[in-house]
Structures are given as C-alpha cells and as structure tokens.
Amino acid sequence: MRAPKFADIEQAHERIRSSVHRTPVLSSSTLNRILNCELHFKCENLQKVGAFKFRGACNAVLLLTDEEAARGVCTHSSGNHAAALALAAAMRGIPAYIVMPRTAPEIKKQAVAGYGGQITFCEPTLEARENTLAKIAAETGATEIHPYHNFDVICGQGTAAKELIEDAGPFDVILCPVGGGGLLSGTAIATRAMNPSALVVAAEPAGADDACRSFHQKKLIPSVNPKTIADGLLTSVGELNFRIIQRTTDEIVTVSERGIVRAMRLIWERMKIIVEPSSAVPLAAILENKLDVRGKKVGIILSGGNVDLEKLPFHEFV
C-alpha cells in the first residue's frame, strides 16, 4: 500500500469539508502560564461522534464507487472508529456492519446503534473478531474500512492537523497521541508539508508503548498485553502507519497513567471541555517533562471526548 502525500490530504479535505465540523482551536492563558509555553488545542473531541476518527471514516466512505457503496462498509472495532464509520455510512445512506466484542462497554454499543450501525457481537478475541468480520464481508460484499492501516483513513485524519496549522500555525512543535498510528501518520504528513520546521512528536502511554519501542528499535514490535486507561491507544501500530511514522516523526515519548489522569483533569478544569484519557496523553508528556517546550508554540491534537460519566478516573491517582 503506498503512503499518502500531502496532496492526498488536501483532496481528502475538499471531499469531507462539508461533512465534518471545522473544530475550534482553543487555548488557555492559565495553562500557558503554568506550563511556560503557548499551547493551541485542536478540539477533535468536538468533532462529530466525539472523535477525529470521523474524518478518516468519512473520507473512506465518500471514496467508494456507487456500486461498492450499495453493498455497505464493515469493520471490527469497540471504539470511536465503529461509531465514526456507522455515522459516515448513515450520511451516505448505506449500511455499516460493525463487529463488536460482546464485552464492549454498553455506552459504546449504544453509540454505534444510535448512529444506525448494524452490530454483530462476537467473542472478545482478535481471532473471533477477524473471523466474524470476514464472514460478514463475504456474505454482504461490504468493503472493510480498517481503522488506521488504510490510505484513505490516514488522509482523512491528516485534515485535523491541516486545519490546526491553517487556523493557528505555524508551530514549533506539533503533538498528538499514537495508538494505531492513523492520526500520527496523517498529522506528520500534513505538518512536514505545511510547517516543515515544526517537530512532530507523538505521546503514548507507557503501558501500551509499542509505537515508542518500534520507533526507537526501527522495527515493528506489536503490543503484548497493553494496559492503560487511554483505551483509544491500546491497539498496535499498523504497518503502513509505521512506515510513514519512521520517516516523518521526530520523537515518540511515553507517559505514566498518573500523568494521563492529571492532564485530563487539567484540561477539564481549565479548558472546560470533556476529553477522553487518550486525548490527555500529549499534555501528560509536557507535564512529565518528556519534552522541552519552554517558550515554544505548540499545537496539540485532542483526539476525542467519549468517556463514561459514570466512571470518571479522577480518584484513581489521588
């Protein structure tokens, strides 16, 4: 699979522009004072379905031919990509078949169903998920849209950084979280083209640090038993994503669980917006001095805002 160029991200942006929110870029003078730098937050938590994932899903769905579209799309996911694909499909009026583990949180099942996704439950193993998905794809002829190892998805995710740089750039540093690497690879391609002097840095939970280890050892090392509160970042980096990251990303740093919760709380309290733990990982890297941003202008992509209000983590690390 070839890697996208910036021109592909520009085309994706034209394609999805009228379907996605141009999310605001917010800043907090208090946070800037505390952290001694100038932070600009791209609020993809305010994107449709509450996550940047809608950009990539939307781009992939809009690129289907009418014939392909008529057969629908499918994926296996228990997270934001499932909801994003369901909504993108609903907006084109086509079916979305979503394979979810039986054990997925009720709130995620409701979200996918609420956007009109047709859910098939399976056992909570990767094998069961892949087998169930293969069966559905064979039966329906639906096109599988992978959450990150997908050219069109990467192009869609890259539009968040493009908007961030257009609206508040240029920056000294661009920071985003890394899980499967869809957001990071798109972000890095856009930044290299639009703001070449900026450092592209990704942050990852120490408990799910496959991207960091892969990056530094220069070979793809999948996660084994990842564990982190940042549930959007449990997946291992995709092959295409890793190839892009290797040649476009300057650094990947890791953060503690305590740092993630502290950063999440700081964003809730100071910026008055709801972010999920995954979104707080880049700010945690600054809080934990994993990179030096003193006096620098930093763009941070807040990836999503889907949390269960019944299970807030603020007491876990007091």
Add this chain to the structure above:
Amino acid sequence: MRAPKFADIEQAHERIRSSVHRTPVLSSSTLNRILNCELHFKCENLQKVGAFKFRGACNAVLLLTDEEAARGVCTHSSGNHAAALALAAAMRGIPAYIVMPRTAPEIKKQAVAGYGGQITFCEPTLEARENTLAKIAAETGATEIHPYHNFDVICGQGTAAKELIEDAGPFDVILCPVGGGGLLSGTAIATRAMNPSALVVAAEPAGADDACRSFHQKKLIPSVNPKTIADGLLTSVGELNFRIIQRTTDEIVTVSERGIVRAMRLIWERMKIIVEPSSAVPLAAILENKLDVRGKKVGIILSGGNVDLEKLPFHEFV
C-alpha cells in the same frame, strides 16, 4: 441609573474585544434530532475565567479613569463575578479587593486568589458582606463593581449575544438563564436591535424563581430562601436589570432541578463540553416543554463552566 442602548453594547464590544475570547458557537446534530429544532450554543463556559462574567467585569474595569483605576476595584461575591473582576483588574495591573463569605467553596477561593484577587473573608450574611465591602471601599477608595446592577457590566454581558447573532444568527428564539439579570438584560438589548423578530426568553430554576414572578406580576419581588443546584442563579434580579427586562423580554419560564441535571448531562455527553448547572437551565426549559421550539432556530447562551469535579450531580436525580 439609565439603561444601556445597543450603541453602548457596540462600544463595549470594541473596548473589550482584544481582552476576551470570541467564544465558539457550537451545535450538535444529535441534539437537534432529539429535540426537533436547530440549536446553536454560545460557549461562554469557554470564556476567560470560565464564564460570561468576564465580559462585564472587563468592560467596567477598562472604563475606569487612570486615577480611579489606581485605587482598584472591589466587590462582594462568592461566584464567577469575583474571579472575573480579579482577572480583569490583574490585566489592567490594578488591585481587586474581593469580599467572600468564609463558607465559600475552597475551589472558588482558590480561583479568585489564583487570579490575584485580594480576598477578605466575612460571615456568610448579606449584611456582613455589605458592611465589609463598605469598609474596604472607604479604606482603599476602590470602585465597587456590582455583578449585575451596573450599566457597564450589562453592556459587557450583552456582547455575548451580539457575537452569537453575528456568527450564527438570525434566530427565531434567543434563550439565556436569569439570576441577577445582567446577562438577560444585555442579551435582550442586543437581540432587540440586531434580530428584532426573535423571541427573547429567559429560563430560571423553579427554586429561585424571583425573576419569573417579578416579570409576571410586573413588580420586583426579591427571592426568599432560594434553593437550586444552579448556584449562579441564586441572586435576586437587580433593579436596573428588571426595568430593562420588563420592556425587552418576551417570556420567563421555570424549570425543575431534575430538568437542570438532565440538561447538564446531555450537554456534557453530546457536546463534550463542561457546563455548570446554571448553563443548563435554558436547555432544561426545552426538555421540559416550557416553550415550543419545534422546527425553530434557537440561540442559547451557555453561561459558564465552573463546577467542582469532586461533586458532580449526575447521581442526584437518577
């Protein structure tokens, strides 16, 4: 005290424009689908100090002569106005003397102190607050800035509706909460001038319904023992504010505590932003069918986002 005209709000806007955030206007297609109308939320929870109050405080502080400014400003408040005045004063480099009841929540004391306010604590009675304030004003020569019964404050608060209508108007209905009436009176003056066909409707907690009763009985009736989770709306309507409201507002409706919490939760979950209970009062009016907005385009001012994350109310009305 004369009532402001729209030209006064326009001048206030020019004056404070570079000091305040032009907060985003957000919408949610899911909320629109659920409620069968088109809602546009002016996010003053994302304003500096997390509340629209910063607009009025800023306008009042900027209007002081250099001589007045040198002696500082003062007020008694345990809420957002205290923090707003402290920050507005700090930005002009002048002292802010804030009288707070000893019993004010720790989080509010920290906020005021964090913005550089000089706090004097007093007993938690209106008499003690007023006496303490009078003493400080006499000692320091500081100018008292009342939180709502103040011409310049009303002009500042009116700039939120002005921006809302500029950015997303015109509307069929403009909705805001009412406590002391600073926001409502400014909002109504701006709306009457810019969007004269819009209905101006205010929403108030049934447990602190002095504005609603005063409005319908056409005379000022102060609150007696108001009680509501919407702590920003406990104050009674000011005299100047009531005079303006009487001739500019179309309706005032009341909502239940349960409705406030439901609306607050809906905003948190669907819009991914943090609002305090007072902010949720207008949406509660729609949820409880206190006004008919079916098929209509509605602008709602979200007044603030200062909540104690340790004490969230979502379990109180399950």
